[in-house]
Amino acid sequence: MSDRTGGSYTRDELTTPTRSKERAAWDEETVHAILDAGYLCHLGFVRDGAPVVLPTLYARVGDRLYLHGSTGSRPLRGAKDERGLPVCVTVTHVDGLVLAKSAFHHSANYRSVVAHGTAYQVTDPAELRLALDAIVDQVVPGRSADCRPGNAKEVAATAVIRLELDRVSAKTRTGGVNEEPEDLDLPYWAGVVPVAPAYGPPAASPHTAAGTEPPAYLSALR
Incomplete structure (x- = not known):
């Protein structure tokens, strides 16, 4: 049973990282922004x-994640069972490469979310349409x-599974390089290389008919 209260997701042994706990967050605002x-x-x-890990597309609608797949996929068929499919879903954005003077202190700036729970295949036609859109x-x-x-044929060939967000945590790293005091005068370059998606x-x-301009929402991506 969830013990979620007021804008925060369940915090327990599964959603609490064992390292760098100060980088973790459980509030809706942080989790939703990353997703x-x-x-x-x-x-x-x-x-x-x-264990199996598959890349797939997703969308967040409120406190639900919808994940895209095919009706021929074995894991998605498993999610159709009334018991559902125990899953772990991860989303990660890399924001920078952190290059230190020592190999040990190389790192990355990132934003990530990990969600645990039981996923179920969406079978209601109206919900399936909403999820696909x-x-x-x-x-x-x-x-x-x-x-x-x-x-109808295309929708019948497409499967979507639903995961209720409850046991969820976010973890982020920001900032610069951590160095050992004895390394500060070494002659190596150190710093952060920003990383961002490019369209x-x-x-x-x-x-596409000649002269047809790309829609405005594509310009917004760039």
Whole structure:
């Protein structure tokens, strides 16, 4: 049973990191901001006694994560069972490469979220439509209203699993380099190399009418 209270997610032994605990956070604002800044997650589960981790697209809607897949996928078929599928979902953004004068103190600035729980396949048609639109808009905001929605055959071939956010934590690192005092005068360069996603100019498909300008929401990405 969840012991979640007022804007914070469950804090327990599973959601508390064993190292650098001061970098962890459980508040909704931090967790949601990290999730909303991305669209690619890694889904972990156990299949036939062995760990499996798969990359997939996701969207957050309130306190739910929707993860995209195929109806032919074994893990997603497992989530259709009434017992659900125990999973761990992770999202990470790398914001900088931290280069120290010693190899030991090299690091990265990052934002990450780890969510544990039981996932279930979405079977309600209305919720499935909502989830699919949300996943499209998570990748490119505004796109779901500017393309043909899936037809009955396409929707039947697409699976979405739902994970209620409860046992969730965020972890971040910011700032500069940590150095040993005896290393400060070494002649090596040290500092932070910023990392950020980059979008190139949209390249139209051959089936886009000549002279058609890219929609404004694509310009917003850049």
